[in-house]
Amino acid sequence: MTTSLHRRSLLSRAVRTTAALAATLTMGLASAQSDKPIRLLVGFPPGGGSDAIARLLSEKLKDALGMPVVVDNRPGAGGQIAAQTLKAAPADGHTLFLSHDHTISILPQVIKNPGFDPVHDFVPVGGFATFVNAFAVSGSNPAKSFNDYVAWVKAQGHGKGAVGVPAPASTPEFLVKLVGQKYQLDLVAAPYRGSAPMMADMLGNQIAAGVGSIPDFIENHKAGKVRVVAVLGTKRQAAMPDVPTFDELGLKGFEDLPYYGIYAPAGTPAKFIADFSAALAKVVVLPEVHGPLTAMGLTVGYMAPQQLAARQQAYTAAWTRIIQNTGFVAQ
Structure with missing residues (x-):
């Protein structure tokens, strides 16, 4: 009887120790994950409008999310390189792409093999402005x-x-x-x-x-x-x-306004999309963000993921007609 109780006591202690170790390991991994920066891809070089916007947003998103947000410029081919980088990135919530309409709505229509499909390879996280x-x-x-x-x-x-x-x-x-x-x-x-x-x-x-x-x-x-x-x-x-x-x-046909949005790789966890989108919604109304973006000539307004997807679809359809009317042939 004593031996049996002793064995059960040892087993119970081992289970508690294992659980504690597992909890410590989980907390350690979560801490490491939270310390890992979010990489915000930009498809144009430093000094341009998209870069300035990304750097303004990243500072406040860092505070809202409680983790670093680092701008990563991947210039070239009108954002195509950055888009391909996003597609190849792990869908772990730590790589995002800040883009305007050109890369998302125009490039797939003018390049036969752009190396990405925004509808299938990306998921909208949130929009924050339209512009002209x-x-x-x-x-x-x-x-x-x-x-x-x-x-x-x-x-x-x-x-x-x-x-x-x-x-x-x-x-x-x-x-x-x-x-x-x-x-x-x-x-x-x-x-x-x-x-x-x-x-x-x-x-x-x-x-x-x-x-x-x-x-x-x-x-x-x-x-x-x-x-x-x-x-x-x-x-x-x-x-x-x-x-x-x-x-x-007298030049008609440009009623659909270009947009700015943030995208993640397809398969990114829904909770991360929701959390980041909520942070974006809070950030864009801050006077120190809304004011400078407005001064840049943007019409600032948060778009939830589904709203950004609808804006993307409408703009793409409008420009499909315009591109066809110019006689342009995809290269």
């Missing part, structure tokens, strides 16, 4: 308005001109094509590896005009170093109330 693209001229260009620019190009001989765009086969490039068609100009889109190098050439008067998002232009526009002469959409922008829309100028 803008047409700007360099500081040395004599044009004070969009119509002045059209007249200036026509005066150059045969109506030829080059317009910078942040990426090939992008929304800005298709806008250049449509502007050329409407105003009977021989405009050539000059693609760059992001808005920052395009802006550098505009500031250096190496190229007379460029198309990009308002966040790309707004600071230099305010400083008088470039002049935004037209914006897309149906409403003038609060950040640039004196700049007319292309709708006012």
Whole structure:
């Protein structure tokens, strides 16, 4: 009897010890996991609008989530490299992708094999803004308005001109094509590896005009170093109330606004998606986030994952029609 009780006591002690060790190990793993930073991929180089937005958000998301959020620039191919990096990343909640419409809605339509499918390979985490693209001229260009620019190009001989765009086969490039068609100009889109190098050439008067998002232009526009002469959409922008829309100028078909969102690899745990999305919702209403984003020319507003998915679907459908109308063939 005594031996049996002793054995049971030893067994009970062993079970308790094992459970304690397991709990300690679990806590250790959880602590290590929480200390592991979230990598926020950005498909464009430092210095551009997307990079500035990512860095602003990452600081506050770090506080909201209680873990580091590190911006990881993977520039090239209009965000394609960053998107491929996201697809290849473990679906463990520690790799995300901050992207605007180009990589998610446009690239899969203009490249035959982009190396990712945003519908099947990614899951929306949350959106935080819409914006409009803008047409700007360099500081040395004599044009004070969009119509002045059209007249200036026509005066150059045969109506030829080059317009910078942040990426090939992008929304800005298709806008250049449509502007050329409407105003009977021989405009050539000059693609760059992001808005920052395009802006550098505009500031250096190496190229007379460029198309990009308002966040790309707004600071230099305010400083008088470039002049935004037209914006897309149906409403003038609060950040640039004196700049007319292309709708006012008679160029229709750009009613669906581009968007910014955050994506995770498919298969990422639903709890992480929910937690990060909730943190994003809290962060975007903070005055120190909402104010600067608005000043950049964004219309700030949280979109839940399903809302971002719906915005993505609508924008993709709209641009499918526009791309087809330009006669562009996927490369």
